[in-house]
Amino acid sequence: MKRIYLSPLRYPGAKRQIAHHIEKLLKEYGCTGNVFVEPCCGGASVSLYLLEHKVVSSVILADKDPWVASFWKVLFTQTDDLLSDINNVEVSVQQWKDFRANAPQTTREKALYCFFFNRTCYSGILDGGMIGGHSQTSRYKIDCRFNKPELMERIKWIADQFASKVQVLPPVSVFDILEQAKSEEYEDRVYYIDPPYVSIHLYPHNFRKAEHQKLKASLEEFRKPWILSYHEHPQILQMYGSNTSLEHSSLNVLWVAERAKTGKELLINNLSSVRNKQPLPPSSLSPSQHALWETSVSVVSDKEELLAET
Numbered sequence: 001m002k003r004i005y006l007s008p009l010r011y012p013g014a015k016r017q018i019a020h021h022i023e024k025l026l027k028e029y030g031c032t033g034n035v036f037v038e039p040c041c042g043g044a045s046v047s048l049y050l051l052e053h054k055v056v057s058s059v060i061l062a063d064k065d066p067w068v069a070s071f072w073k074v075l076f077t078q079t080d081d082l083l084s085d086i087n088n089v090e091v092s093v094q095q096w097k098d099f100r101a102n103a104p105q106t107t108r109e110k111a112l113y114c115f116f117f118n119r120t121c122y123s124g125i126l127d128g129g130m131i132g133g134h135s136q137t138s139r140y141k142i143d144c145r146f147n148k149p150e151l152m153e154r155i156k157w158i159a160d161q162f163a164s165k166v167q168v169l170p171p172v173s174v175f176d177i178l179e180q181a182k183s184e185e186y187e188d189r190v191y192y193i194d195p196p197y198v199s200i201h202l203y204p205h206n207f208r209k210a211e212h213q214k215l216k217a218s219l220e221e222f223r224k225p226w227i228l229s230y231h232e233h234p235q236i237l238q239m240y241g242s243n244t245s246l247e248h249s250s251l252n253v254l255w256v257a258e259r260a261k262t263g264k265e266l267l268i269n270n271l272s273s274v275r276n277k278q279p280l281p282p283s284s285l286s287p288s289q290h291a292l293w294e295t296s297v298s299v300v301s302d303k304e305e306l307l308a309e310t
Contacts (some may be wrong), residue, residue: 010124070110
């Protein structure tokens with residue numbers, strides 16, 4: 001049975017809702033069985049989905065945030081240590097304050113801090129506020145998203161199933177990964193980039209406008225298969241919308257950050273050009289309301305499920 005939730009990390013921009021559409025793209029363009037590289041992995045929802053559904057042979061996870069990179073490294077290489085640390089940690093206001101006051105030093109400590117704050121901060125934002133506040137007067141308490149037995153079981157299952165199929169890189173930026181890939185001769189890799197939001201600062205390592213523009217320039221000269229996801233924003237529409245060599249689609253999704261709201265997620269890819277195929281026919285998808293985008297798809301998700309997990 002396929003699991004509804006797989007990633008043990010919570011992200012307001014989690015891409016579990018669009019993973020099926022990415023699966024469809026990979027199948028349409030003959031990229032199944034490839035190595036899936038996710039340089040801004042965060043909760044790694046897409047990579048885990050593709051592994052579970054046997055769409056890709058293996059994945060490479062990377063993230064610029066050292067806590068996030070450490071979490072995935074320890075999950076796959078020191079699973080028992082991570083499970084022990086989670087089991088033993090006290091989920092309390094005082095522990096939250098102690099962790100905030102003392103920076104982690106080792107990879108193992110960074111992994112625990114990542115998981116602890118992801119599960120005790122609003123919407124999983126690592127440097128966000130404490131769920132319930134310091135007074136804990138809200139009906140949502142600090143431990144309401146910290147179901148130890150279920151989360152530990154999930155972590156163990158992920159490690160047991162996928163440890164041999166996952167490589168986790170040390171903390172590294174997406175720009176370094178793309179630059180390194182230019183000199184590599186691998187023909188079986190697909191790159192999935194999910195950069196930070198535009199003008200919304202949710203993560204310790206956000207992008208400024210210049211970095212969004214730098215990413216566009218890097219991808220335009222990157223001749224390996226890639227898929228890019230962004231929340232819909234005028235800056236992104238302007239940057240990518242006029243490039244006819246790229247395939248674009250707009251997905252209706254539910255975002256959960258502070259409160260649930262519907263929005264649009266943009267998927268942009270170069271698969272048709274690097275695979276020498278024609279783009280997917282727009283007739284198979286409903287027309288977009290935005291003139292720049294060729295296709296628009298509704299992503300069906302259970303709002304209550306998303307709210308319960310977030």
